[in-house]
Each structure stands twice: as C-alpha cells, then as structure tokens.
Amino acid sequence: xxxAVGMTAYAVLDSCRSPHACRSESSRGRLVAEPExxxxxxxxxxxxxxxxxxxxxxxxxxxxxxxxHEGDYYRTRLSHSLxxxxxxxxxxxxxxxxxxxxxAIALAHDLGHTPFGHVGEEAxxxxxxxxxxxxxxxxxxxxLTRLERRYAGFDGxxxxxxxxxxxxxxxxxxxPAPAESTLPPCIDAFRAxxxxxxxxxxxxxxxxxxxxxxxxxxxxxxxxxxRAGLFTLQEIAEVPxxxxxxxxxxxxxxxxxxxxxxHELNRRLITLMVTDVLEETGRRMANxxxxxxxxxxxxxxxxxxxxxxxxxxxxxxxxxxxxxxxxHYRVNRAMSKARRVIVALFQHFHDEPTCLPTEWQVxxxxxxxxxxxxxxxRLVADYIAGMTDRYALWEHRRVLDPYERS
Numbered sequence: 001x002x003x004a005v006g007m008t009a010y011a012v013l014d015s016c017r018s019p020h021a022c023r024s025e026s027s028r029g030r031l032v033a034e035p036e037x038x039x040x041x042x043x044x045x046x047x048x049x050x051x052x053x054x055x056x057x058x059x060x061x062x063x064x065x066x067x068x069h070e071g072d073y074y075r076t077r078l079s080h081s082l083x084x085x086x087x088x089x090x091x092x093x094x095x096x097x098x099x100x101x102x103x104a105i106a107l108a109h110d111l112g113h114t115p116f117g118h119v120g121e122e123a124x125x126x127x128x129x130x131x132x133x134x135x136x137x138x139x140x141x142x143x144l145t146r147l148e149r150r151y152a153g154f155d156g157x158x159x160x161x162x163x164x165x166x167x168x169x170x171x172x173x174x175x176p177a178p179a180e181s182t183l184p185p186c187i188d189a190f191r192a193x194x195x196x197x198x199x200x201x202x203x204x205x206x207x208x209x210x211x212x213x214x215x216x217x218x219x220x221x222x223x224x225x226x227r228a229g230l231f232t233l234q235e236i237a238e239v240p241x242x243x244x245x246x247x248x249x250x251x252x253x254x255x256x257x258x259x260x261x262x263h264e265l266n267r268r269l270i271t272l273m274v275t276d277v278l279e280e281t282g283r284r285m286a287n288x289x290x291x292x293x294x295x296x297x298x299x300x301x302x303x304x305x306x307x308x309x310x311x312x313x314x315x316x317x318x319x320x321x322x323x324x325x326x327x328h329y330r331v332n333r334a335m336s337k338a339r340r341v342i343v344a345l346f347q348h349f350h351d352e353p354t355c356l357p358t359e360w361q362v363x364x365x366x367x368x369x370x371x372x373x374x375x376x377x378r379l380v381a382d383y384i385a386g387m388t389d390r391y392a393l394w395e396h397r398r399v400l401d402p403y404e405r406s
Contacts, residue, residue, distance in 0.1 A: 120342050
C-alpha cells in the first residue's frame with residue numbers, strides 16, 4: 001500500500017488555483033515511506049528523481065523519427081520530452097493545475113522507449129510475442145518501479161501515486177481491456193501492489209501531458225520533416241490548417257527567408273493548438289458537477305481535449321505526416337535496418353545468455369531459473385530496451401561481426 005506524504009518543515013505548498021488540481025498535501029503517497037524534502041513538494045521531488053535517472057539521460061540518443069547519426073539537429077526522445085514538458089507546464093499554469101505534477105509526468109512518459117523509436121518497440125514486441133509482449137508504456141512503469149536501482153531503500157524511484165497513475169494512464173482508462181487483448185505484464189503485476197484505478201481517466205495533469213505530447217509531435221515532426229527534405233513547404237501547405245498559416249505569413253512578411261518562415265509556422269501552429277486546448281478544456285471543466293481531481297477521473301470522457309472542429313483538422317495534418325514522413329522510403333530504409341538489429345540482438349542473447357554482460361547474467365540468476373525462457377526473454381528485453389540507438393548498433397557489431405573485438 002502507498003504511504004501518505006507528510007507536511008514539510010517549510011510547508012512548501014503547490015501554487016494551484018483550480019479546484020480540480022492535484023495537491024501534494026492530498027497525495028496518496030509513496031510505496032515506501034520516507035521523510036519528505038524540507039524544500040520541495042512531493043511532485044517536485046518526483047520530477048527531480050526522473051531528471052536525475054539514468055533512463056532519462058539515455059533519451060538523448062534515442063530516436064524520435066531519425067536515427068541519431070542522421071544529423072545533430074533533429075529531435076531525439078530527450079528533446080521531445082523537454083518540449084512536451086514545456087508545453088504541458090504552460091497549459092497547467094493557465095488552467096491553475098499542478099505544474100510540478102504535469103512536469104513529472106511529461107518528463108517520464110517516454111522513458112520506456114526502445115532504441116530506434118516505434119519500430120524498435122514493434123520489433124521487440126514481435127520477438128516477445130510468446131513471453132508477454134513488449135509495450136513502451138508498460139516498460140516505463142518497470143523502469144520507475146524496478147529497473148532504476150540507485151537508492152538504498154528501494155528499487156525504482158519510489159514516485160508518488162499520482163505520478164505513477166499519470167504515466168500509466170495518460171492515454172486514458174486501461175480497464176476493461178478489449179476482449180482481444182490483455183493488460184501489459186508489468187502494469188498487470190503492479191495491480192497486486194497498488195491499485196492505480198485503471199478503469200478511470202487520469203488526473204487533469206496527466207491529460208495535459210498526453211495532449212502536450214500530441215502538440216509537440218505535430219509541430220516538431222513538421223519542422224524536422226521540412227528540414228530533412230521529406231516534403232516541401234508547398235506540399236505541406238496542401239493541408240488546410242497549414243495552408244492558411246502559410247498564406248497569412250507570406251502576406252504579412254513578403255520575401256521572408258525560408259528558415260524564418262518555417263520557424264514562424266511552427267510557433268504559430270503550437271500557439272493555435274494550445275489556444276484550442278485551453279478554450280475547449282475551459283468549457284468542459286465549466287460543465288463538470290463538483291470539484292476535485294476525482295471529478296476529472298470519474299467524468300467518463302477526457303476533460304482536457306481539442307475541440308471537435310480543430311481535431312478534424314489536426315487529423316488531416318497527422319495523416320499527411322504519416323504518409324509523407326513516417327512512411328517515407330528514406331525513413332523506411334533506416335527503420336528496416338533498425339528492426340533487423342533489434343531482432344538479431346534479441347535472438348542472440350536469448351539463445352546464448354552467457355554472452356550478456358556479467359551484471360546482466362547475475363540479474364538473470366537472481367530473477368529465477370535461468371532456463372526459464374520467459375524470465376530470460378524479459379531480462380533480454382530489458383537489456384535491449386535500455387540501449388541507445390548508437391549502443392545498439394555498437395553491440396550488434398561487437399557480438400555478430402566475427403572481425404570485431406568483443
């Protein structure tokens with residue numbers, strides 16, 4: 001069970017104005033009781049633990065869309081997480097919600113991603129099909145509660161209930177699960193330790209983190225796609241939402257050089273999305289009966305959302321990016337190589353666990369019977385998921401190239 005947090009020596013309080021905000025003095029606490037910080041709220045402490053984690057640092061060399069060696073200027077999982085955090089905190093401030101909780105959830109939401117982005121996750125899920133599968137959100141919880149081993153008193157980061165709930169459920173309720181699927185294994189196992197109320201929506205703070213993820217994706221993928229030459233400004237302007245902004249910019253600033261035009265387009269797109277979320281969320285909150293964070297959780301629908309009209313336009317932009325960027329032949333070629341790297345690494349280490357680094361062989365022994373293929377597969381998946389893009393490429397060369405030193 002979670003242990004409630006206590007008041008700090010200096011009574012550090014959250015600066016929340018909304019009656020729907022999660023307040024740290026009302027937190028459901030941490031799994032392992034520990035003295036609270038005299039200078040930080042519990043959610044500030046959660047944020048700091050995430051920032052100082054090894055998993056967060058490794059996001060610097062994990063793919064967003066482009067593999068790290070494609071160029072230094074493209075977004076990585078780290079820069080993406082920082083952009084999500086900035087947008088989320090700005091939204092929370094205007095809505096009077098808990099900025100520190102929003103920031104903690106936003107910074108943690110992608111910790112479980114594999115090398116090579118979504119294609120790495122898909123490849124690892126395929127090879128783990130007989131062993132419970134692989135899901136990056138599930139792996140994030142595994143990192144936060146087990147795999148980060150830094151503190152003397154507990155495994156994981158011992159985060160508050162609200163931060164863990166927000167990370168696990170930021171995309172909405174997980175129960176009842178669809179008939180054809182089951183809960184991911186780590187999330188399912190964690191239910192025996194703690195009830196994260198998987199049948200309800202998460203807090204408003206977690207919903208803000210989820211929408212900020214979408215806002216960041218749309219804006220920076222447009223920017224990176226143009227920079228990479230995967231499509232032209234004229235082509236993206238065929239999307240009505242973007243076309244209107246391009247026309248407004250060229251009329252206001254005739255002859256503006258392309259880099260400035262793209263930057264202005266990107267910042268105006270973010271402003272437009274943020275403004276729509278604020279207006280629609282304000283309307284939905286005004287229609288709620290009652291106050292408090294649990295009213296948000298029990299609403300039965302997302303309270304933080306785009307308006308229906310804007311959502312239709314946003315989907316047109318997503319459809320364009322899907323076909324012209326995420327499925328561009330240059331991206332497909334890089335992802336095809338990445339998929340083969342992940343599959344080869346998994347097969348090699350699962351078939352020959354004695355080739356794992358010594359500390360991982362020790363962990364395999366501690367986890368249970370090393371001959372248990374499910375135990376072995378999960379540990380190998382942990383090892384691979386924790387790699388950066390470049391480490392996965394190095395490891396692939398070291399263990400599979402007969403002319404490379406091991």
